[in-house]
Amino acid sequence: MSQPCFDYIDQNQGRFLDELRQFLTFPSISADSRHKEDVSHCAQWLVEHLKQIGLESRLIPTQGHPIVWARCKGQSDKKLIIYGHYDVQPVDPVDPWQTDPFMPSIRDGFMYARGASDDKGQLFAHIKGVESLLKTRGGLPCEVVFLFEGEEECGGKSLEHYIQKEKANLAADAVIVSDTSLYDEATPAITYGLRGMAALDVKVTTAAHALHSGSYGGAVGNAVKALSYIISRCSGPDGVVQIPGFYDGVRPLADWERDNIRRLSYDDDKLMAEVGSKIPFGEADYSTLERMWARPTFEVNGISGGYAGEGFKTIIPSCAAAKISMRLVPDQNPHTVIELAKKYLKSICPPYADIDVVPLSAAEPVLFDVENPMIQAGRQALQYGFNAEPVYIRCGGSIPVVTAFWKELKKPVVLMGFGLDSDGAHSVNERFKIDNFIRGAKSSAYLLSNL
Amino acid sequence: MSQPCFDYIDQNQGRFLDELRQFLTFPSISADSRHKEDVSHCAQWLVEHLKQIGLESRLIPTQGHPIVWARCKGQSDKKLIIYGHYDVQPVDPVDPWQTDPFMPSIRDGFMYARGASDDKGQLFAHIKGVESLLKTRGGLPCEVVFLFEGEEECGGKSLEHYIQKEKANLAADAVIVSDTSLYDEATPAITYGLRGMAALDVKVTTAAHALHSGSYGGAVGNAVKALSYIISRCSGPDGVVQIPGFYDGVRPLADWERDNIRRLSYDDDKLMAEVGSKIPFGEADYSTLERMWARPTFEVNGISGGYAGEGFKTIIPSCAAAKISMRLVPDQNPHTVIELAKKYLKSICPPYADIDVVPLSAAEPVLFDVENPMIQAGRQALQYGFNAEPVYIRCGGSIPVVTAFWKELKKPVVLMGFGLDSDGAHSVNERFKIDNFIRGAKSSAYLLSNL
Numbered sequence: 001m002s003q004p005c006f007d008y009i010d011q012n013q014g015r016f017l018d019e020l021r022q023f024l025t026f027p028s029i030s031a032d033s034r035h036k037e038d039v040s041h042c043a044q045w046l047v048e049h050l051k052q053i054g055l056e057s058r059l060i061p062t063q064g065h066p067i068v069w070a071r072c073k074g075q076s077d078k079k080l081i082i083y084g085h086y087d088v089q090p091v092d093p094v095d096p097w098q099t100d101p102f103m104p105s106i107r108d109g110f111m112y113a114r115g116a117s118d119d120k121g122q123l124f125a126h127i128k129g130v131e132s133l134l135k136t137r138g139g140l141p142c143e144v145v146f147l148f149e150g151e152e153e154c155g156g157k158s159l160e161h162y163i164q165k166e167k168a169n170l171a172a173d174a175v176i177v178s179d180t181s182l183y184d185e186a187t188p189a190i191t192y193g194l195r196g197m198a199a200l201d202v203k204v205t206t207a208a209h210a211l212h213s214g215s216y217g218g219a220v221g222n223a224v225k226a227l228s229y230i231i232s233r234c235s236g237p238d239g240v241v242q243i244p245g246f247y248d249g250v251r252p253l254a255d256w257e258r259d260n261i262r263r264l265s266y267d268d269d270k271l272m273a274e275v276g277s278k279i280p281f282g283e284a285d286y287s288t289l290e291r292m293w294a295r296p297t298f299e300v301n302g303i304s305g306g307y308a309g310e311g312f313k314t315i316i317p318s319c320a321a322a323k324i325s326m327r328l329v330p331d332q333n334p335h336t337v338i339e340l341a342k343k344y345l346k347s348i349c350p351p352y353a354d355i356d357v358v359p360l361s362a363a364e365p366v367l368f369d370v371e372n373p374m375i376q377a378g379r380q381a382l383q384y385g386f387n388a389e390p391v392y393i394r395c396g397g398s399i400p401v402v403t404a405f406w407k408e409l410k411k412p413v414v415l416m417g418f419g420l421d422s423d424g425a426h427s428v429n430e431r432f433k434i435d436n437f438i439r440g441a442k443s444s445a446y447l448l449s450n451l
Numbered sequence: 452m453s454q455p456c457f458d459y460i461d462q463n464q465g466r467f468l469d470e471l472r473q474f475l476t477f478p479s480i481s482a483d484s485r486h487k488e489d490v491s492h493c494a495q496w497l498v499e500h501l502k503q504i505g506l507e508s509r510l511i512p513t514q515g516h517p518i519v520w521a522r523c524k525g526q527s528d529k530k531l532i533i534y535g536h537y538d539v540q541p542v543d544p545v546d547p548w549q550t551d552p553f554m555p556s557i558r559d560g561f562m563y564a565r566g567a568s569d570d571k572g573q574l575f576a577h578i579k580g581v582e583s584l585l586k587t588r589g590g591l592p593c594e595v596v597f598l599f600e601g602e603e604e605c606g607g608k609s610l611e612h613y614i615q616k617e618k619a620n621l622a623a624d625a626v627i628v629s630d631t632s633l634y635d636e637a638t639p640a641i642t643y644g645l646r647g648m649a650a651l652d653v654k655v656t657t658a659a660h661a662l663h664s665g666s667y668g669g670a671v672g673n674a675v676k677a678l679s680y681i682i683s684r685c686s687g688p689d690g691v692v693q694i695p696g697f698y699d700g701v702r703p704l705a706d707w708e709r710d711n712i713r714r715l716s717y718d719d720d721k722l723m724a725e726v727g728s729k730i731p732f733g734e735a736d737y738s739t740l741e742r743m744w745a746r747p748t749f750e751v752n753g754i755s756g757g758y759a760g761e762g763f764k765t766i767i768p769s770c771a772a773a774k775i776s777m778r779l780v781p782d783q784n785p786h787t788v789i790e791l792a793k794k795y796l797k798s799i800c801p802p803y804a805d806i807d808v809v810p811l812s813a814a815e816p817v818l819f820d821v822e823n824p825m826i827q828a829g830r831q832a833l834q835y836g837f838n839a840e841p842v843y844i845r846c847g848g849s850i851p852v853v854t855a856f857w858k859e860l861k862k863p864v865v866l867m868g869f870g871l872d873s874d875g876a877h878s879v880n881e882r883f884k885i886d887n888f889i890r891g892a893k894s895s896a897y898l899l900s901n902l
Contacts, residue, residue, distance in 0.1 A: 199765075208726060208727025208728075212848065213776060215743070218778070219722060219731050219732060220728050220731070222751060225750070228680075228754070229683045232679045232684075271670060275662055278802070278804075278805070280670050281670060282669045288669075291669030297668040299767055300757065300768070301757050301765060302675070302756065302757030302766075303756050303759060304754065304759035306752050307752055308772065313753070313774075314648070321759065323764075325763065327665060360762075360763055396665045396666050397663065398665060
């Protein structure tokens with residue numbers, strides 16, 4: 001890594017911010033069909049910008065929003081894919097925004113705009129890292145392919161299909177994803193694990209239609225009571241899942257992971273205050289971070305049945321429905337878990353009720369070996385870019401595209417986020433810390449130089 | 452009882468039906484404010500008709516729909532109140548009606564129209580019974596006061612307030628209510644007991660707002676799971692209520708009642724087919740009729756929480772709500788039960804959740820002594836009017852006005868229904884069997900003659 005590149009980044013900070021500002025003016029809200037044109041214009045702007053700094057670039061049309069593809073050959077046979085998404089979340093509610101979400105403004109060291117952190121600012125840091133290397137070295141040490149999708153915020157599958165179809169062309173040493181956060185304001189992090197998911201729709205029926213609770217109460221089963229009984233038998237008061245075989249595939253936390261988690265600065269009281277809860281919930285034998293990152297869960301995401309409006313109706317509900325999702329950890333298989341859950345749910349359904357279970361979604365958990373040289377390279381890049389010791393963390397959520405890259409390319413995905421949890425992604429007054437934008441660009445340049 | 456009166460009823464059947472037809476043309480839908488005028492016109496028509504046949508009658512204005520009051524002095528100091536309601540249920544859905552709900556038509560021995568059975572036809576049978584006595588005897592053997600309300604189908608309280616206010620003037624030997632059904636097509640019935648009710652709104656909260664199930668799953672309690680757990684601990688798989696003290700006030704079924712119920716023709720399979728259920732639900736030690744009539748229940752009338760729409764959202768719901776109603780039997784006190792339920796619900800709420808319990812409604816159960824001479828008189832009247840042996844039954848529902856009469860006047864309420872369960876009250880193609888209309892008129896006349 002040469003100092004000239006870092007100097008270039010520092011010297012061009014003003015222009016970089018102005019370009020990011022332009023990028024942030026596009027209301028590329030992928031979930032809102034009224035913004036289809038805006039999404040497309042944003043993608044075109046990105047292609048033009050990538051060409052301007054010397055990359056080969058084009059739009060890849062899809063059934064939904066286009067993918068922005070760009071490539072720069074490298075001076076070695078190493079190859080990296082850098083992922084990002086140029087689409088953004090809707091802006092509602094608009095009133096609490098202090099400035100227009102698509103009129104970016106700089107205040108107190110932050111760039112405020114929808115998408116500033118999630119994910120335009122983060123992907124743009126990589127673009128500026130690549131530009132800085134090209135300008136100061138005359139070329140890239142390794143080949144880089146940018147893949148920027150426009151459907152991350154609307155759950156589109158176009159990029160996943162593209163990865164499946166083009167996996168031969170996409171063969172690379174690693175995939176870099178910057179769409180997450182630092183561990184805390186001072187501590188960059190490598191995310192080396194994601195939970196998977198298995199989701200089900202459950203419907204319980206006890207009669208052909210709702211019945212008068214006076215006329216039939218005491219003779220006919222109540223679907224809401226049956227469903228409540230079923231749910232109550234799926235996980236214990238401490239959250240331990242009761243489905244036989246559920247934990248069979250669970251890989252225990254390694255000793256280094258428990259040590260690592262113990263060393264992380266973390267405060268239950270702060271979390272409880274943040275979410276407005278009284279006490280943490282979950283398995284007694286695990287710390288809160290362990291439970292959120294490395295233990296599977298059983299959640300009911302929603303329930304409905306009978307009359308739940310104003311006042312009340314004296315009915316015996318004849319049907320009730322719940323949406324269930326289970327977060328999974330390595331090496332649980334979502335399809336196996338779905339089958340186990342279906343079997344168990346049917347086995348505990350009261351005899352007076354019928355149950356119907358429909359799988360909704362399945363995503364595999366992923367876990368990368370932190371000893372892998374590409375993960376180590378990512379860690380080192382963050383260390384130099386942020387001038388701070390990075391930590392290893394896992395993430396309780398699922399990032400479908402990471403799973404897709406992992407499954408199709410069989411190479412590590414380096415999750416190195418430049419955002420902060422306080423950036424307001426998916427919320428109002430979204431922002432991106434300018435320091436982290438610059439540090440991200442430096443981390444990216446460092447990574448490419450030191451593979 | 453004189454034969455001339457029964458002859459008069461038979462001879463005037465055609466005119467009676469024509470008058471009932473006129474009465475049924477008013478769309479007196481009390482729950483629909485667009486029909487306010489129609490309700491009022493219907494009440495006026497009834498007042499005029501009662502005057503025509505020789506009664507003193509007037510409208511009693513209320514904050515809602517008017518009460519129709521009428522009186523005819525008697526030849527003894529005995530006095531009966533005859534209750535009915537001239538308002539009707541809405542008619543939606545209209546399409547399945549074979550004829551206009553307010554263009555009454557006679558087919559196959561039935562009068563088809565909204566309100567034919569519930570309750571215009573039944574109250575009109577009493578009016579015709581009184582008319583027939585007046586015409587054939589020149590006067591009534593006892594004083595009769597008619598009270599016909601216009602708010603039964605919209606849950607209005609005007610009549611209850613009137614009873615409270617006028618209880619001195621309403622002092623009577625009994626109240627006659629014909630707003631129920633025969634036991635079966637061939638068997639008239641005296642209903643001597645009604646269940647009461649205690650209803651609650653329950654809300655469980657675990658956090659300030661819904662949370663991402665990936666980020667927080669394993670750390671924060673789920674409100675739907677907490678509520679399901681609470682509900683599952685309120686009643687056992689056989690319906691036995693788990694609230695401590697709940698059964699304390701329950702009066703055991705008397706031996707004669709169990710014998711009586713055993714003798715009634717009843718078929719579980721028929722009930723299951725009717726409601727579309729697999730097997731009956733409830734306490735093992737009681738027959739289905741015993742459970743529906745004489746045992747208390749715990750029902751969840753509705754539940755909501757989290758995201759229950761299309762697709763799914765991976766959230767941990769922060770709040771969930773249920774509407775609970777318990778059917779009560781003598782001598783349970785609804786207010787005591789509400790307090791017991793509140794205490795128990797709070798005691799089983801998981802430590803990570805908050806629970807809020809709000810009472811919604813309370814109605815006392817009622818049970819009349821079948822040996823009471825007025826009940827016996829009602830039974831005999833049905834026997835003569837229907838020329839069949841009546842049975843004693845209880846009813847699983849609550850009829851608030853019956854409770855009000857019982858509480859304020861301290862006299863038995865004789866529930867002698869002329870309808871059939873198959874009449875389609877509250878449903879489409881409502882009808883009233885003409886034979887039962889005539890038998891009802893005869894029963895009414897017999898009752899007044901033989902107190």
